[in-house]
Amino acid sequence: MRARLVPALVAAASLALTACGGSDQGEANAAGDLVWAKKPIVFVHETLPNDRVLSGEVRNDSLRQVRIDAKDLRLLTADGEEVDGSAVFLQTYAHQLFPPTRPPKGGIPEKELLRLGIKAKIDPGKTAPLTMSWRQRRGEDPPVRIDTGTGSLPIPEPINR
Amino acid sequence: MGRAVVLLALGCALLLPAVALGHAERPAYYPNWDKENQRFLEPVGEVPQYRTRGPSRVVCAGGRAATAKRIKRIFKGNSRKMRRLRAKRLEINQRCRYRTIQAAVDAAKNGDRILIMPGVYREEPSRRAPEPDPACKDLYVESENGTMVASYEYQRQCPNAQNLIAIVGDGPDPDRKCDDKCNLQIEGMGRKPSDVRIVGERSKLNVIRADRADGIYLKNFEVELSDFNNIYIIETNGFRIDSVISHDSREYGVLSFASDHGLYEHIDAYRNGDSGVYPGSGPEGHCKRYGIEIRYVDSHDNNIGYSGTAGNGVWAHHNKFHHNAAGITTDSFASGHPGMPQDCAKWEHNEIYSNNKDLFNAEMDAYCKRPIEERDDPEKVCPTFQTPVGTGILIAGGNGNITRNNYIWDNWRAGVMLMFVPALLRGSDSTGQSENNLLDQFDTSHRNKFVDNFMGVTPDGERDPNGVDFWWDEEGEGNCWSGNKAAPGSRIKSDPAVLPSCPQGSPMSVGNVVKIASQATCATWDPIENTDPPGCDWFTRPREPK
Secondary structure, eight states: HHHHHHHHHHHHHHHHHHTOOOOGGGGGGSSSSSSEEEEOOOEOOSSOOTTEEEEEEEEOSSSSSSEEEGGEEEETTTTTOOOEEEEESSSSSSOOOOOSSOOOOOOHHHHHHHHSSEEEEETOEEEEEEEEEEEEEETTTEEEEOSSSSSEOOOOOBBBO | OOHHHHHHHHHHHHHOOOOOOOOOOOOOOOOETTTTTTTEEEOOOOOOOOSSSSOOEETTTTTTEEEEHHHHTTTOSSSSSHHHHHHHHHHHHTTEEEHHHHHHHHHOOOOOOEEEEEEOOOOHHTTOSSSSSSTTTOEEETTSSOOOOOOOOHHHHSSSSSSEEEEEOOOTTTTTOOSOOOOOOEEEEESEEEEEEEEOSSSSSEEEEESSSSSSEEEEEEEEOOOEEEEEESSEEEEEEEEEEEEESSSSEEEOOOOEEEEEEEEESSSSSEEEEESSSSOOOOOOOOOEEEESSSEESSSSSEEETOOEEEEEOOOOOSSEEEEEEEEEESSOSSSSSSEEEEEEEEEEEEOOOOOOHHHHHHHHHHHHHHHHOOTOOOEEEETTTTTEEESSSSSOOOEOOEEEEOOOSSEEEEOOOOOOGGGOOOOOOSOOTOOOTSSSSSSSSSEEEEEETTTOOOOOOSSSSEEEBBBBSSSEESSEEEOHHHOOOOOSSSSTHHHHHHOOOOOOOOHHHHHHHGGBTTTTSSSSTOOOOTTOOOOOOO
C-alpha cells in the first residue's frame, strides 16, 4: 500500500512546491547540464532573518552522468560577484557516520559523501535534491544564480520576504 | 586545592597522545538474527542477575599492601556495619592475584566474578599493545560504507589493540554466541563507584569492550577518558551496567550496539562529546517488547544526554536528562546501523530539562578547533556531532515511539521535535536487518505518540517554559498529541499551532517544505571549516523564553 502511495506523495510534494510560488517554468532560464526539475523556493529563515535558504531539485538534462561536489556550486550576484554560502544535495538534515572531528584515514568514502549530499552523481534524466543557504547582508546584492561549473541555475525571489 | 590538582591531572591526561582514528563498526548482527535465512528468530535471553556468591578473582591496583591502606581509609569508622565491611574487604584483598583487570578477565572462566579493589586502574600492559596490531593485519573487514575496519577475529586475537579492557567471548565457531568469558560480573569493591577508577587517558578507543560477552554485568566503578567509548557493549545477549560513573569520553559514556536483554541503571554520565548513554541499534521488537531498559540514569553536561541511531525497543524511565545541548535524540540518520528505521522506544516518567548547553559558540568553536592533545580544559566538552541546542527530545526518522508522562521543561528551543528522514539518507544495510526501501522515501515519522506529558512546568509545579513545547515538520501519518499539560495559566505551545490528537493522529502528509529545508542546512556543519552554516539555527542557543 505504501508503495502505491509514494507516486501520489511525490506528486503532492511537487504541488506543494508549485503552490509556494513555483511552476515548471523554472528551468527556462537555466543553462548547462543541470536544470531545475521544478522551480525551487527561496525563503527567509524563520529565526535567522538575514539568512536565505533555497530548496529545490535539479535534473540532469545532459546525455552523460554529472558528478559534482556541492562545494563547487557558487552563488553569484547579477554582477557576477560571489556570495558565500553552503550547499548540500539533500532535502533535509542528514547525519554522518564518522564524527566530523575525525574523518577516516584516506578520507570519507565516496559512498558516504554521496549519501550525505556532499557529492552527487546524477544520471541523465535523473534528479537530486539541492539545498543552498547564504547570509543576505544589508546593502549587498542578492545572488541571482548558481554557477554549477557547466552552466547556471536561476535563483527566485524569497517567498516570505 | 584538591580541585586544582584534579584539574591539573585531567589536563595532563588530555595532553597525552591521542588515537586519531576514524571509526566505523564491522557489520554487526543482533543476537536473534538468523543470518543464513535472513530472518529474526524469537529472542531468547535475559538481563543478568546480581550475584554475591560463586567463584571470584580479585584485582588490586598497586598490590595488597597499598590496597589495604585504601580500604582502611575508605571504610573508616567504628560502627558495626563499617567494621564488618572493612573486615570483609580486607579479607577479599588477601585473595588478590591480579594487578590489572584485563589479567583477571584473561584468567576468568564463565560465570566468574571479578572483584576490583579500590584504586586507580590504568591497565598499563594493555596500553602497550599496538594499534593497528601487525599480528592482526589480515583481520580487517569492509564496513557498510567501504572503509576497512577491525573484524570480530581482530578483537578476539588482538584484544587490547583498540581496548583497554576487552571481554571477547565467542570462540572460533560460526554461531556469534558467547563461549568463554560469558556471564562475567565485574564489580568495584569500594563504598561508592568513584573508589574504583578505570582511566583511559585517551590511550584506546574503548576503555571497556564487551564483545559477544553474553551475560556481562558491570557494577560500581568510575570509567573515564576513552577516545571513543568508555563502555562498549556489542553483539551481546544479556548485559547490565549498574552504578557506574562514566565521563569525559571523547564520544560516548556507555554505548550498546546490536545487543539485547540489556539494563542500564544508576548511571551518572557526563561531559561526553556525543552522548552520555547510547542504546544504538536496539533490539527489533517492533513494539511488541522492549529489549533494553534504562532507568535511574542521570545524564548531564554532555553534548546529548541519550542518543541512539536505530535506537529501537528501548524503555527509558525515571531518568534525568539535563544540562546537555539536547536531552534525548533518536534517529535514522546514519548508515551502518542494523535495525533501521528507528522504531518503538518508550520514554516515560523522565525529567528532561534545561538542555541548553552552549557548545557551539565562537569560544567553543575556537577551542575545539585545536588538536585534541592541545585541549587543556577538562571542563570543556567538544561536540563531535551537530545538535540543535536547546532541545529536550529530538525524534528524527522514528516510528511508533511513545513519549508519555514525562516532565519536560526549560528547553529553550523546543521540548520535543519530530522530523522525518527519507529512506535514501539511511544508506544501505547489506546485513539484511533493516527495512530500507528506497522506493518509499516517506517511511519514517509515523505513529509517534506524545501523551500526558507535563510541558514547561517543573515537578514542583513551577512554570519554566520551553521555547515551544512541540515542534513537528508536519510529515508522517498517525502522529498524535493528547493530554499534555502546561503550567497553570499557560497553554501548550506548538509549531504547528494545532496538533492532531490521539488516537487517530495525523493523516499522511509529506511535510512542510520550509521546515524540512531549514534542517538540511545544518548538515553542512563542520567543526573546522563551517561552524556556523547559513540558514541553520541549531548552533545558536535560543534566548530563554519568558
